[in-house]
Amino acid sequence: MLDRPPNPYRVFADRDVVDHLADLPEVSEILGGAKRDWRVRDVADGNLNAVFLVDGPRGGVCLKQALPYVRVAGESWPLDVKRANYEAAYLARLAPHVGGLAPKLYAYDPEQFVIVMEKLDPHIILRRGLIAGQRFPKAPEHVAEFVAQAAFHTSDLAVPFERKAADVALFAQNLALQRITVDLVFTVPYIEVWRNQVTAPLAAWAAALRADIGLKSAVAHFRLRYLTTQQSLLHGDLHSGSVMATRDDTRVIDGEFALVGPTGFDVGNFLAHYAIAWYAKPFHAGAPEAIAAYRDAIADDIARFWLTFRRRFLEIWRDEDASGDALPQGHFADAAGQARLETFRQSYVEAIFRDAVGYLAIKTIRRIIGYAQIADFLAIEDEERRAEAQAGALALARALLKRPESFPDIAAIVDALPLYEGAGLDPKRAPA
Amino acid sequence: MLDRPPNPYRVFADRDVVDHLADLPEVSEILGGAKRDWRVRDVADGNLNAVFLVDGPRGGVCLKQALPYVRVAGESWPLDVKRANYEAAYLARLAPHVGGLAPKLYAYDPEQFVIVMEKLDPHIILRRGLIAGQRFPKAPEHVAEFVAQAAFHTSDLAVPFERKAADVALFAQNLALQRITVDLVFTVPYIEVWRNQVTAPLAAWAAALRADIGLKSAVAHFRLRYLTTQQSLLHGDLHSGSVMATRDDTRVIDGEFALVGPTGFDVGNFLAHYAIAWYAKPFHAGAPEAIAAYRDAIADDIARFWLTFRRRFLEIWRDEDASGDALPQGHFADAAGQARLETFRQSYVEAIFRDAVGYLAIKTIRRIIGYAQIADFLAIEDEERRAEAQAGALALARALLKRPESFPDIAAIVDALPLYEGAGLDPKRAPA
Numbered sequence: 001m002l003d004r005p006p007n008p009y010r011v012f013a014d015r016d017v018v019d020h021l022a023d024l025p026e027v028s029e030i031l032g033g034a035k036r037d038w039r040v041r042d043v044a045d046g047n048l049n050a051v052f053l054v055d056g057p058r059g060g061v062c063l064k065q066a067l068p069y070v071r072v073a074g075e076s077w078p079l080d081v082k083r084a085n086y087e088a089a090y091l092a093r094l095a096p097h098v099g100g101l102a103p104k105l106y107a108y109d110p111e112q113f114v115i116v117m118e119k120l121d122p123h124i125i126l127r128r129g130l131i132a133g134q135r136f137p138k139a140p141e142h143v144a145e146f147v148a149q150a151a152f153h154t155s156d157l158a159v160p161f162e163r164k165a166a167d168v169a170l171f172a173q174n175l176a177l178q179r180i181t182v183d184l185v186f187t188v189p190y191i192e193v194w195r196n197q198v199t200a201p202l203a204a205w206a207a208a209l210r211a212d213i214g215l216k217s218a219v220a221h222f223r224l225r226y227l228t229t230q231q232s233l234l235h236g237d238l239h240s241g242s243v244m245a246t247r248d249d250t251r252v253i254d255g256e257f258a259l260v261g262p263t264g265f266d267v268g269n270f271l272a273h274y275a276i277a278w279y280a281k282p283f284h285a286g287a288p289e290a291i292a293a294y295r296d297a298i299a300d301d302i303a304r305f306w307l308t309f310r311r312r313f314l315e316i317w318r319d320e321d322a323s324g325d326a327l328p329q330g331h332f333a334d335a336a337g338q339a340r341l342e343t344f345r346q347s348y349v350e351a352i353f354r355d356a357v358g359y360l361a362i363k364t365i366r367r368i369i370g371y372a373q374i375a376d377f378l379a380i381e382d383e384e385r386r387a388e389a390q391a392g393a394l395a396l397a398r399a400l401l402k403r404p405e406s407f408p409d410i411a412a413i414v415d416a417l418p419l420y421e422g423a424g425l426d427p428k429r430a431p432a
Numbered sequence: 433m434l435d436r437p438p439n440p441y442r443v444f445a446d447r448d449v450v451d452h453l454a455d456l457p458e459v460s461e462i463l464g465g466a467k468r469d470w471r472v473r474d475v476a477d478g479n480l481n482a483v484f485l486v487d488g489p490r491g492g493v494c495l496k497q498a499l500p501y502v503r504v505a506g507e508s509w510p511l512d513v514k515r516a517n518y519e520a521a522y523l524a525r526l527a528p529h530v531g532g533l534a535p536k537l538y539a540y541d542p543e544q545f546v547i548v549m550e551k552l553d554p555h556i557i558l559r560r561g562l563i564a565g566q567r568f569p570k571a572p573e574h575v576a577e578f579v580a581q582a583a584f585h586t587s588d589l590a591v592p593f594e595r596k597a598a599d600v601a602l603f604a605q606n607l608a609l610q611r612i613t614v615d616l617v618f619t620v621p622y623i624e625v626w627r628n629q630v631t632a633p634l635a636a637w638a639a640a641l642r643a644d645i646g647l648k649s650a651v652a653h654f655r656l657r658y659l660t661t662q663q664s665l666l667h668g669d670l671h672s673g674s675v676m677a678t679r680d681d682t683r684v685i686d687g688e689f690a691l692v693g694p695t696g697f698d699v700g701n702f703l704a705h706y707a708i709a710w711y712a713k714p715f716h717a718g719a720p721e722a723i724a725a726y727r728d729a730i731a732d733d734i735a736r737f738w739l740t741f742r743r744r745f746l747e748i749w750r751d752e753d754a755s756g757d758a759l760p761q762g763h764f765a766d767a768a769g770q771a772r773l774e775t776f777r778q779s780y781v782e783a784i785f786r787d788a789v790g791y792l793a794i795k796t797i798r799r800i801i802g803y804a805q806i807a808d809f810l811a812i813e814d815e816e817r818r819a820e821a822q823a824g825a826l827a828l829a830r831a832l833l834k835r836p837e838s839f840p841d842i843a844a845i846v847d848a849l850p851l852y853e854g855a856g857l858d859p860k861r862a863p864a
Contacts, residue, residue, distance in 0.1 A: 156659045161614055164659075165604040172601035175594050182593055182757050191762045213772050216763045220776065224758050227588045227596075228662050325614050326656050330623045331648045340645050344652065 005068050005081040009112055012065050014040040017052050020114060021061065024107050027116055032058025045125065046241060046254060047072045047372065048079065053119055060119035061106060066256070080176035083256045084113035089170060090255035091117070093233060097149040101142055102252050120251055123244035130240060130277040131379050133286055133294050135247070140301040142250030143243060143270055144308035147235075151263040151352070152316045154233035156326035164324075167233050168260045177257045181236065185362060186223040189370035190216055198369050199377075201387035201425050205394050206369045208427035218401035222358040229262040238266040239363070240273040241375075264355025267309060271356060271413075272363035273374075274302045278417055279393040280376040283385050299414050306353070306410040313352075314345055357407055361397035368394055387425055395423035395430045402432070437500050437513040441544060444497050446472040449484045452546060453493065456539050459548055464490025477557065478673060478686060479504045479804065480511065485551055492551035493538060498688070512608035515688045516545035521602060522687035523549070525665060529581040533574055534684050552683055555676035562672060562709040563811050565718055565726050567679070572733040574682035575675060575702055576740035579667075583695040583784070584748045586665035588758035596756075599665050600692045609689045613668065617794060618655040621802035622648055630801050631809075633819035633857050637826050638801040640859035650833035654790040661694040670698040671795070672705040673807075696787025699741060703788060703845075704795035705806075706734045710849055711825040712808040715817050731846050738785070738842040745784075746777055789839055793829035800826055819857055827855035827862045834864070 010016065021027050022035050031038055033056050044051045048071050052063045066084035070077040088108035095105065103118040129136055152158050154167060188195055190210050198206045209215055235242065236257025244251045278298045282291055323329065332341045367374040368390045380386035396416060400407060407413050423430035442448065453459050454467050463470055465488050476483045482497045498516035502509040520540035527537065535550040561568055584590050586599060620627055622642050630638045641647055667674065668689025676683045710730045714723055755761065764773045799806040800822045812818035828848060832839060839845050855862035 156656065161610065161659055162607050165607060165610075169601045169604035172597040172604065175597060178593065178597075187760045187763075191760070213764070213768055216769075217772055217776075220759055220763065224588065227593055227757060230660050230662050325659060327652055328619045328623070331619075331652065332645070336645055337648075340649055344649075 005113065006111075009068075009081065011067060012050060012052070012063075012112070012114070014042070014052070017054060017063055020109070020112065021054060021063065021116065024116065027061055027106050030059045030061055030106070031056025044071060048083075048256070055119075060121060062103065062117050062119045064115045064117070066113040081113040083174065083177050084108075084115060085110060086171060086174040086177075086258050087254070087256035088115050090233070090235070090258035091115075093154070093167065094150050094255075097153045098146050098252070101146040101149075101250060102255075120244045120253075123246050123249065123251060125241055126243040126245050126250075127240035127273070127277075127375055129245065130274075130298070131280075131284060131376055133281075133284070133290070135294075135297060136245040136250070138248060139243060139245045139250045140274075140305035141308045142245075143238075143252060144305050145312055146250075146252050147238070147263075147266050147270070148309050148312035148316060150235070151232045151266075151313060152320070154260070155231055155263070156324045157317060157322050157348075158320070158324045160323075161325040164230075164260070168230055171233065171259045174257075174259060177236065178259055181226075181257065182223075184371050185366045186219060186226070189366045190219065195371040196369055197371060197373050199383050199387045199390060201384050202369070202390055202394075204425060205387075205391055205427045209365065209369060209394065209398065212398070212402075215398060215401050218358065218404075219362055222355070222362055225262050225355060225358075226265060230260045232260065232263045234259055234261045234263070234266050236261070236265070238269045240270075240277065243270075262352075262355050264352045264357075265359050267306070267352060268356035268359025268361075269363045270305060271302060272360045272367070273376075274298055274305065275360065275396065275413075275417065276364060276367060276374060276376050276393055278302075279396075279421060280380065280389050282421075283380040283389045299417060303410050303414050306356070310349055310353075313349055317345055318342075353409070354404065357400050357404055357413070360413075361400035364393050364397040391423045391425055391427075391430065392421040395420035395427075398427075399432065437545070438543075441500075441513065443499060444482060444484070444495075444544070444546070446474070446484070449486060449495055452541070452544065453486060453495065453548065456548065459493055459538050462491045462493055462538070463488025476503060480515075480688070487551075492553060494535065494549050494551045496547045496549070498545040513545040515606065515609050516540070516547060517542060518603060518606040518609075518690050519686070519688035520547050522665070522667070522690035523547075525586070525599065526582050526687075529585040530578050530684070533578040533581075533682060534687075552676045552685075555678050555681065555683060557673055558675040558677050558682075559672035559705070559709075559807055561677060562706075562730070563712075563716060563808055565713075565716070565722070567726075567729060568677040568682070569729075570680060571675060571677045571682045572706075572737035573740045574677075575670075575684060576737050577744055578682075578684050579670070579695075579698050579702070580741050580744035580748060582667070583664045583698075583745060584752070586692070587663055587695070588756045589749060589754050589780075590752070590756045592755075593757040596662075596692070600662055603665065603691045606689075606691060609668065610691055613658070613689065614655075616803050617798045618651060618658070621798045622651065627803040628801060629803060629805050631815050631819045631822060633816050634801065634822055634826075636857060637819075637823055637859045641797065641801060641826065641830065644830070644834075647830060647833050650790065650836075651794055654787070654794055657694050657787060657790075658697060662692045664692065664695045666691055666693045666695070666698045668693070668697070670701045671806075672702075672709065675702075694784075694787050696784045696789075697791050699738070699784060700788035700791025700793075701795045702737060703734060703792045704799070705808075706730055706737065707792065707828065707845075707849065708796060708799060708806060708808050708825055710734070711828075711853060712812065712821050714853075715812040715821045731849060735842050735846050738788070742781055742785075745781055749777055785841070786836065789832050789836055789845070792845075793832035796825050796829040823855045823857055823859075823862065824853040826859075827852035830859075830862075831864065 017040050018035050037057050039055045041053045043053050050065045066081040068081050069075045070079050091105045105117050107116040235255050236259050242254045281295050449472050450467050469489050471487045473485045475485050484495045498513040500513050501507045502511050523537045537549050539548040667687050668691050674686045713727050
């Protein structure tokens, strides 16, 4: 059953971790001391991989190994270890553009499928912080900057098509995790299968969405765009669990889903997980005033993320070398041509927004009536209350997919958040 | 200067051709007799490659070798011989779907970049036939069938995304000829450079199109779609010079530009070259009645090509296994879902038409104010008269790009052909 990785691959135990790092002079230097001084902690937190933090007398590093199966599911769900190749390639490809917004890559071992990178300390996973009610005021701007830089510099706006084709050719081989996206994001939530894990009181909502041809048609539209649009190199899984933050520093991690796809896919995914946090928050513990203030801050984060992305993407396009093959400079050289170029920029970013609205909705739905449930909601122990929180998010998602024209800008989405929060467990009585 | 192909590559002389074929038992069998009985003819006709026809006592074959430069330009314009890899891969990929509509591939040698394939006899290049006023009544339907089969079976409608990703990863490495498309189709015609070869009396038209921001904006739109849309495996250079025909048989040849791109690119390219034939025809020798009748037949060919493509694409989609990742069967299983699927089919094919209209116009323009001029017009020796023929085609192309909404279907394009034929040499006085 299990698709065995090639020899000499082995699943690392603590001792393998230490031995592996000791063979890397640059990393040994960062850790300081000798092997016996290094402390290894298994801190795997995501769904897929083994992750170790290693501390030495001088410093620490993070080691991530792709396991030949889905970690949270076990060996019954095999998963190609080569995904680590693409995470390493993604980090390397973006490093010149995103600077300190991603962890530094120290080493990659393509035989053990092991990435050694910067240890992020005292960063925590953004999602955990959101659930705990901590504020990360800079995270929206930082992630927006990351996405804007990646979206521009890996697109036909910035590079000759041969350079983009090299990314396309490489990441078109990153199949195992893209298959997860195709199945678990775009397909499985809309059919009845054992893998979906729907909170019992949400059964009517799940049934309604699965019967809704208009909604599934919108999903089909965005699914086809995901499959056929090669706009820029994407993270491919940019939710709040793929960001580590402190109050002042933010890092995007876990690029193993990387693909060349529609830019709005990353944008919408990140927005979705702030929206989810907003709907979940009142059902977490806390004083009502504190919760209300925190939600306002999250709503503000949503607007700031998009507005920063939009502003930075346009600034980079205007200011930096836009000598890719998309728009030959010589075609729009005079003053009128320059004016038209600005129109192109505006409509390009508007098209990203349209995509982002769709993917926001689709990513929200898959977290609620699909397989990969999310801690924001799972933290709400009472199933009825959890379902109430989820119903609000589902009602927003349904509106975004079925009435996209009602959401011309990010303000309309932020405005709509409270409209749907009392949606309730009967999808027919919920606002449309 | 010249980017040398790897050893042991050598440019074949007649004797190399014979020696090469003698090493292929299956091919020797087709030819019959022995090496000394084989007659070799150099019949290179296109712009890029060496082509030999070899006849033996029993039968004949065609041998095509990629040269390390553009054949018609000489060694000063180097061109990567690896393009032959992609032509061979394209033939092999489509063979199960297009049957006898392409030449049979007998052998491919990746060291000599030599393709050995079926000799087409008594086929002639469709363009030569169109110029000579010969009728190929089945060519439009046959090429439409070819394009429909390729467009469906290599798309996400038919195959799991992993299969399409394999095509994407392979053909994303076919860079040399795609660079020619990006430059010579989408860029160079719209700027003043030495490579463009504009008939002198057409100078005002060339200047007008190069100054027309609306037109260049439409070109930019279709250029970006070419660069970012991965819908199906394309021929990439599907003009009337890439088709060989008799009255009853039709073959698509020369797939070395192959890429995964927007389906409408092939469709529009083929339409463009019928439209070009229509505008050129009155300036070729012949009795007026015969020419008028022939033009009506070409107009009919244009409509039949599109209508056949449309009908066959939809039939294949409805009838064959549409189990690709684009539209999960389970999402649209009931009667209402089936109705919606039909709406998807209609709008998918309508989007191909919109693309085809744009590429029809862009391919027409590049043949007139760009580098790769075309025999249909070059056959008109008098420059003034040639320019008049070309002006009609340019006026149609301008309208298609600037007023696409005026051309909702193929009938509107066929109807518009005579509207623009007297456009004349002053682009300001020509119908818009």
